[in-house]
Amino acid sequence: DVKVTQSSRYLVKRTGEKVFLECVQDMDHENMFWYRQDPGLGLRLIYFSYDVKMKEKGDIPEGYSVSREKKERFSLILESASTNQTSMYLCASSSAGTQIGYTEAFFGQGTRLTVV
Amino acid sequence: GNSVTQMEGPVTLSEEAFLTINCTYTATGYPSLFWYVQYPGEGLQLLLKATKADDKGSNKGFEATYRKETTSFHLEKGSVQVSDSAVYFCALSDDYKLSFGAGTTVTVRA
Numbered sequence: 001d002v003k004v005t006q007s008s009r010y011l012v013k014r015t016g017e018k019v020f021l022e023c024v025q026d027m028d029h030e031n032m033f034w035y036r037q038d039p040g041l042g043l044r045l046i047y048f049s050y051d052v053k054m055k056e057k058g059d060i061p062e063g064y065s066v067s068r069e070k071k072e073r074f075s076l077i078l079e080s081a082s083t084n085q086t087s088m089y090l091c092a093s094s095s096a097g098t099q100i101g102y103t104e105a106f107f108g109q110g111t112r113l114t115v116v
Numbered sequence: 117g118n119s120v121t122q123m124e125g126p127v128t129l130s131e132e133a134f135l136t137i138n139c140t141y142t143a144t145g146y147p148s149l150f151w152y153v154q155y156p157g158e159g160l161q162l163l164l165k166a167t168k169a170d171d172k173g174s175n176k177g178f179e180a181t182y183r184k185e186t187t188s189f190h191l192e193k194g195s196v197q198v199s200d201s202a203v204y205f206c207a208l209s210d211d212y213k214l215s216f217g218a219g220t221t222v223t224v225r226a
Contacts, residue, residue, distance in 0.1 A: 031212045041218060042122075042216040042217050042218040043160075043219075045214075048213060058213075090159065094212060096212070107152075107160040
């Protein structure tokens, strides 16, 4: 059974803290993603990576950074947490695909982060 | 850029009712289209997909047809069950990134 595992289901952090969200996939996927899910806004892409040590900004990268040192692991970093970063964070992975435009992503359970 | 527009919810239905969730998209290329479902307390999982025009995706009694002429991918189910209560997301991809709609919350009452 394919699996994307996020290190925490729930986190509570203080404003100004540096926060690490970890994600591991066991499917040997090339692509990994971090999304943020907020009511009424759907999922918004923060960052993605298509290879080890490669990363690209998504739609809302401000206040975040990422690290991908190994193929199976993709970390999201909040450099200085703020209350407007309280949200559900979803990690996903997908294969490189064999045809343009066809990419099925597999998601982790999500991490609900609260910044107080 | 790419975008997905879903009908707003929430949607509340009785068991065995017909469900339709509208989804339209804007894309510059030839995207693949997806419906994802998120059950309470769980992550997103793929419900169905279609990779080219006129393809029909189906799974668990749900269906959606890729309509290029109307840029739509509406989700339908003929007879819903309480267990179908979830948030449904329409999504598209024309490379390795997925763009999602806002999600539609569906509640099915017994």
